[in-house]
Amino acid sequence: MSTVDTELARLSVNQMTVRRLGLPELTDACARSGVPGVGLWREPVRSYGVEATAKLVRDAGLTVTTLCRGGFLTAAEAGPRAAALADNRRAIEEAAALGTQVLVLVSGGLPPGSQDLPAARERVADALAELGPYAREHGVRLAVEPLHPMYASDRCVVSTLTQALDLAERFPADQVGVVVDTYHVWWDDRAPRQIARAGAAGRLHAFQLADWTTPLPEGALNGRGQLGDGAIDLRAWRRHVDAAGYTGPIEVELFNEKLWARDGREVLAETVERFRTHVVG
Amino acid sequence: MSTVDTELARLSVNQMTVRRLGLPELTDACARSGVPGVGLWREPVRSYGVEATAKLVRDAGLTVTTLCRGGFLTAAEAGPRAAALADNRRAIEEAAALGTQVLVLVSGGLPPGSQDLPAARERVADALAELGPYAREHGVRLAVEPLHPMYASDRCVVSTLTQALDLAERFPADQVGVVVDTYHVWWDDRAPRQIARAGAAGRLHAFQLADWTTPLPEGALNGRGQLGDGAIDLRAWRRHVDAAGYTGPIEVELFNEKLWARDGREVLAETVERFRTHVVG
Numbered sequence: 001m002s003t004v005d006t007e008l009a010r011l012s013v014n015q016m017t018v019r020r021l022g023l024p025e026l027t028d029a030c031a032r033s034g035v036p037g038v039g040l041w042r043e044p045v046r047s048y049g050v051e052a053t054a055k056l057v058r059d060a061g062l063t064v065t066t067l068c069r070g071g072f073l074t075a076a077e078a079g080p081r082a083a084a085l086a087d088n089r090r091a092i093e094e095a096a097a098l099g100t101q102v103l104v105l106v107s108g109g110l111p112p113g114s115q116d117l118p119a120a121r122e123r124v125a126d127a128l129a130e131l132g133p134y135a136r137e138h139g140v141r142l143a144v145e146p147l148h149p150m151y152a153s154d155r156c157v158v159s160t161l162t163q164a165l166d167l168a169e170r171f172p173a174d175q176v177g178v179v180v181d182t183y184h185v186w187w188d189d190r191a192p193r194q195i196a197r198a199g200a201a202g203r204l205h206a207f208q209l210a211d212w213t214t215p216l217p218e219g220a221l222n223g224r225g226q227l228g229d230g231a232i233d234l235r236a237w238r239r240h241v242d243a244a245g246y247t248g249p250i251e252v253e254l255f256n257e258k259l260w261a262r263d264g265r266e267v268l269a270e271t272v273e274r275f276r277t278h279v280v281g
Numbered sequence: 282m283s284t285v286d287t288e289l290a291r292l293s294v295n296q297m298t299v300r301r302l303g304l305p306e307l308t309d310a311c312a313r314s315g316v317p318g319v320g321l322w323r324e325p326v327r328s329y330g331v332e333a334t335a336k337l338v339r340d341a342g343l344t345v346t347t348l349c350r351g352g353f354l355t356a357a358e359a360g361p362r363a364a365a366l367a368d369n370r371r372a373i374e375e376a377a378a379l380g381t382q383v384l385v386l387v388s389g390g391l392p393p394g395s396q397d398l399p400a401a402r403e404r405v406a407d408a409l410a411e412l413g414p415y416a417r418e419h420g421v422r423l424a425v426e427p428l429h430p431m432y433a434s435d436r437c438v439v440s441t442l443t444q445a446l447d448l449a450e451r452f453p454a455d456q457v458g459v460v461v462d463t464y465h466v467w468w469d470d471r472a473p474r475q476i477a478r479a480g481a482a483g484r485l486h487a488f489q490l491a492d493w494t495t496p497l498p499e500g501a502l503n504g505r506g507q508l509g510d511g512a513i514d515l516r517a518w519r520r521h522v523d524a525a526g527y528t529g530p531i532e533v534e535l536f537n538e539k540l541w542a543r544d545g546r547e548v549l550a551e552t553v554e555r556f557r558t559h560v561v562g
Contacts, residue, residue: 115514117468150431152468153512154495159468187398187433187440214435215500231434233396 005034007280012037012065013271014208014253015044021264023048027060029265033272037065037249039208040098042091050097057098064100065249066179066206067091070142073127074108074120074157081123084108088131096138102206103135104143104179109154120157125167132175143205144168145179148187150220161185161194168203177203180241181253183210183224186232192240199244207241208251209234209279222255227274234278250279286315288561293318293346294552295489295534296325302545304329308341310546314553318346318530320489321379323372331378338379345381346530347460347487348372351423354408355389355401355438362404365389369412377419383487384416385424385460390435401438406448413456424486425449426460429468431501442466442475449484458484461522462534464491464505467513473521480525488522489532490515490560503536508555515559531560 013035015026023044030038038057045053045067057064070091075081088105095103107124114120128142135142146164147156158164161178168176178198185191198204211230217223227234238250252271259267294316296307304325311319319338326334326348338345351372356362369386376384388405395401409423416423427445428437439445445459459479466472479485492511498504508515519531533552540548 110512115512115517118470121470148430149468150429150497150501153493163470187430189399189402189444212434216431216497218499219496220431220501231391231396236396 007276008034008272009036010248010250011035011272011275012039012063012249012251013268014039014066014068014251015041016068017252017254017259017271018264018267019260021268023053023056025264027056027062029268030062031060033268035268035272036061037063037251039066039068039251039253040064040100041068042094045094045098050094054098063249064098065251066102066104066143067095067098067100068104069106070103071105072108073105073124074111076111076114076119076123085127085130088127089134092131092135092138092140095140101139101141102143103140104145104206106145106147107156107158109152109157117152117157121163121167124158125170128167128171128176132171136172136175141174141205142176143179144176145181146184148184160188161191161198165194165197165201165203169201173202177205179206179208180204180237181208181210182232182234182237183208183212186212186237195240195244199241199246204241204244204246206251207246207248208253210252210254217257222257222260224254224256226254226256226259226270227252228278235281238279250275288557289315289553290317291529291531292316292553292556293320293344293530293532294549295320295347295349295532296322297349298533298535298540298552299545299548300541302549304334304337306545308337308343310549311343312341314549316549316553317342318344318532320347320349320532320534321345321381322349323375326375326379331375335379344530345379346532347383347385347424348376348379348381350385350387352386352437353389354386354405355392357392357395357400357404366408366411369408370415373412373416373419373421376421382420382422383424384421385426385487387426387428388437388439390433390438398433398438402444402448405439406451409448409452409457413452417453417456422455422486423457424460425457426462427465429465441469442472442479446475446478446482446484450482454483458486460487460489461485461518462489462491463513463515463518464489464493467493467518476521476525480522480527485522485525485527487532488527488529489534491533491535498538503538503541505535505537507535507537507540507551508533509559516562519560
């Protein structure tokens with residue numbers, strides 16, 4: 001169904017960007033727009049059915065570029081920790097069923113009352129040691145996503161690409177790698193060199209785009225800017241991952257209340273246009 | 282007027298923490314509470330009068346630990362750039378008149394439409410080269426404050442202590458150093474080593490405290506947590522600066538709408554108590 005358009009050959013649209021579109025609408029809209037890839041989230045996929053989603057995507061001729069998300073691996077107590085590991089095994093199985101090789105991991109924040117970031121990061125490493133072999137058995141790679149430092153306490157204790165790679169490199173590259181998302185790393189003058197490090201090690205498992213706009217909304221979660229609306233030189237970051245040898249999908253993942261208030265197909269069309277203008281070339 | 286209390290000997294309260302208190306109320310409350318230091322802001326000081334403020338503080342037996350703030354040095358065009366430099370020279374003069382050796386610099390964000398962080402950082406360096414000798418003539422040290430990366434686009438292109446020191450070290454230590462504020466650096470696993478680097482170089486010019494609490498408010502500016510309310514191990518950071526040889530004031534600077542809604546003297550008393558519980562010892 002999809003048209004041939006070399007500019008869009010690597011474009012993937014994460015379903016959170018157009019979250020008002022249900023899965024059938026999303027896959028239909030992507031196919032009609034020439035968008036060859038979609039990034040999916042576990043909750044809507046499970047609501048629709050994992051197998052049914054896989055068929056939908058396949059029938060539309062689309063590729064699932066990532067499944068978001070596993071992780072939240074920082075619980076200190078045995079019960080919550082076991083529950084998190086079990087949930088991540090299910091996420092690995094779902095990724096395999098959807099035909100994507102990349103499970104994005106958001107590591108998790110500090111447990112309630114804790115102020116110990118290094119210990120929380122170490123528990124992430126322990127969990128990766130348990131999950132890595134299971135992922136490999138399923139043909140899935142765990143992609144540790146460093147999140148912006150503003151999420152360090154409540155969402156992700158892995159705040160920089162350097163930390164994510166330090167974690168990943170304790171494990172084989174076909175088990176654990178990293179995600180580079182411009183929204184999270186754009187401020188970091190060390191990130192370009194870390195992208196090269198990730199590429200050289202075969203650990204650059206996904207590349208995501210969002211722009212940085214201010215003011216941040218309350219909670220700082222849903223203010224990711226449409227491509228071209230903000231402070232990030234997206235093309236420069238695309239060139240960094242190009243230079244690192246990355247040839248995979250480029251996924252647009254925008255959490256943005258204002259975009260979500262608009263018609264999903266209109267946002268998709270805008271995203272495609274912005275991708276042509278601000279990322280390609 | 283102030284009581285002798287060794288636990289509080291290094292405590293300074295930045296006036297923004299209790300911004301509802303006018304300067305006479307602030308200095309009176311600090312003296313009565315055994316708080317020996319105050320950090321001041323240019324705007325209220327200029328409203329009250331620089332010389333009048335200096336006399337007020339002196340008469341209360343207090344020390345001005347920092348003047349906040351100079352900076353905003355990233356303008357690319359000649360006119361705004363000259364205006365910023367002139368304003369910073371005035372800030373240096375005001376710091377000298379107030380008897381503080383430390384002028385805190387918030388470097389400034391990206392100019393409108395720009396996406397070039399490295400160039401903006403370089404313009405900060407250019408400005409430091411112009412301002413450093415003028416500061417030294419006045420017995421004032423410029424203290425570059427790295428701000429949390431969430432402010433990189435609109436407030437401060439210097440996001441890490443590493444960057445701040447890389448900037449500072451281009452100049453003599455009696456001209457340019459850094460501020461360590463827990464709110465801005467707590468997430469950064471490289472910061473402890475950078476604190477040691479700053480101390481060894483004689484560039485650790487100020488140490489400020491605020492706790493990290495979530496959710497962040499809209500704009501992410503005025504949600505700095507009261508000591509002990511958040512995710513930061515404040516005592517651990519105090520020990521890092523201790524180990525770096527820092528023996529200067531420890532200044533509590535809280536931008537917090539909820540604290541500002543309360544009685545300033547009550548907030549001051551609470552801050553003193555939190556300092557004893559979470560910082561001292």
